[in-house]
Amino acid sequence: MNTVVETTDLTKRFGENTALNGLTMTVPQGGIVGFLGRNGSGKSTTIKILLDVIRRTSGEALLLGEPTGSVAVRRRIGFLGEDKRLYPYMTVEEIIEFTRPFFSTWRKETESRLLRDFELPRNCKVSSLSKGMRTKLGLLLNLCRHAEFLILDEPSEGLDPVVAEQMLQSLVQQAADGTTIFFSSHQISEVEQIADHIIVIEKGRVILQGPLDHVQQKFRRINLVFDDPPPAEAFRVDGVDHVSLQGRTISILASRNIDDIAALGPLLAAKSVEVQPVGLKELFLEKVRER
Amino acid sequence: MILRLNPSSGVPVYLQIVEQIKHSIEIGALEEGDQLPGIRPLAEDLVVSPNTVVKAYNELERDGVIRLRHGAGAYVSESNSPNSRRCRIKDASILVKNVVEKLRDMGLSDEQSRRLFEAELMEEVSCR
Numbered sequence: 001m002n003t004v005v006e007t008t009d010l011t012k013r014f015g016e017n018t019a020l021n022g023l024t025m026t027v028p029q030g031g032i033v034g035f036l037g038r039n040g041s042g043k044s045t046t047i048k049i050l051l052d053v054i055r056r057t058s059g060e061a062l063l064l065g066e067p068t069g070s071v072a073v074r075r076r077i078g079f080l081g082e083d084k085r086l087y088p089y090m091t092v093e094e095i096i097e098f099t100r101p102f103f104s105t106w107r108k109e110t111e112s113r114l115l116r117d118f119e120l121p122r123n124c125k126v127s128s129l130s131k132g133m134r135t136k137l138g139l140l141l142n143l144c145r146h147a148e149f150l151i152l153d154e155p156s157e158g159l160d161p162v163v164a165e166q167m168l169q170s171l172v173q174q175a176a177d178g179t180t181i182f183f184s185s186h187q188i189s190e191v192e193q194i195a196d197h198i199i200v201i202e203k204g205r206v207i208l209q210g211p212l213d214h215v216q217q218k219f220r221r222i223n224l225v226f227d228d229p230p231p232a233e234a235f236r237v238d239g240v241d242h243v244s245l246q247g248r249t250i251s252i253l254a255s256r257n258i259d260d261i262a263a264l265g266p267l268l269a270a271k272s273v274e275v276q277p278v279g280l281k282e283l284f285l286e287k288v289r290e291r
Numbered sequence: 292m293i294l295r296l297n298p299s300s301g302v303p304v305y306l307q308i309v310e311q312i313k314h315s316i317e318i319g320a321l322e323e324g325d326q327l328p329g330i331r332p333l334a335e336d337l338v339v340s341p342n343t344v345v346k347a348y349n350e351l352e353r354d355g356v357i358r359l360r361h362g363a364g365a366y367v368s369e370s371n372s373p374n375s376r377r378c379r380i381k382d383a384s385i386l387v388k389n390v391v392e393k394l395r396d397m398g399l400s401d402e403q404s405r406r407l408f409e410a411e412l413m414e415e416v417s418c419r
Binding site: 030031032165168169172173175176188189192193194195196212213216217219274276277278279280281282 | 296298299300301302303304305306330331334335338339340341342343346410
């Protein structure tokens with residue numbers, strides 16, 4: 001598997017504060033990777049280290065196979081930050097004209113398509129654009145470059161549903177053209193929709209990573225209904241991640257031995273046994289609560 | 292062919308695409324030799340990663356449901372013999388009708404029956 005990002009034991013301290021605490025992750029080449037975590041979990045710090053905006057305290061980080069900070073690599077990646085900083089005094093047209101010559105890989109056809117799809121007003125000053133328009137302009141400037149690897153820090157933050165969907169659609173188009181997309185988000189539903197790979201971090205560490213369909217097929221919710229529920233200890237078996245009791249129902253989140261755990265139901269005289277898939281939101285909440 | 296995905300169901304999106312395309316063939320919305328949308332247009336239309344569509348199409352090809360012609364797109368296989376499939380679906384729908392009638396005779400509400408069906412089908416999915 002080719003990788004675009006590989007970090008090993010990445011640690012970042014700000015004084016007393018530990019932002020990253022041994023973060024080890026791999027981003028495979030090709031496709032769309034969702035980078036999930038709560039506020040303050042270390043998403044932006046990770047991205048800033050990859051972009052060499054801040055320095056790591058310890059550990060390793062490779063970007064397109066090279067140590068972060070290499071100018072040659074910086075040329076091959078695109079980045080759209082949360083603040084979408086753009087020159088406020090330029091018009092949409094001017095900022096496009098200004099940016100285009102910096103990149104030999106710029107595609108005019110992408111520029112015209114996105115100008116049309118995003119309905120950007122060519123002659124308006126950047127300073128007068130709404131947040132949604134500014135995001136679309138920032139995206140356009142990045143997408144026209146057709147970089148090998150595009151990093152986006154919470155691109156959908158503060159966007160209305162229509163603009164958010166346009167944004168996601170443009171990321172799908174870019175991925176189809178061969179760019180690897182890596183975007184941070186706490187919109188679990190959009191990650192479930194467009195990502196094919198996920199990395200979930202909490203308190204500066206990776207708590208879940210892999211192809212999204214593998215993650216979805218690995219975890220199951222097993223609900224067992226009893227007349228007289230046995231103690232939760234009866235379910236402390238291999239593969240069980242979490243057990244909760246709600247009235248007569250024992251609800252189990254499991255990642256292995258699903259069939260064996262479900263088979264405990266009849267053994268312990270359960271009235272009903274249900275095995276269900278687990279949505280990413282539920283999984284995320286359980287995994288974060290565990291810590 | 293109309294695909295409606297439910298990404299937060301916990302069922303992988305590629306599997307939802309596979310199941311819905313199979314269903315489209317069973318009900319005759321897709322017939323043998325019909326061309327399926329290309330990977331790129333379908334990914335854009337559904338707003339899912341192109342890798343997800345690739346995975347779904349590969350799975351459908353492995354199951355013999357579609358043929359992938361390099362650079363020329365995906366087609367519903369002739370071997371699907373949609374007629375025999377449709378016959379099977381017709382037989383099955385009679386079977387389901389009888390079961391539903393019996394459940395109603397037993398005094399179950401449709402909602403209760405639906406839940407039982409869904410629980411049974413869920414189990415099937417989880418055992419794979």
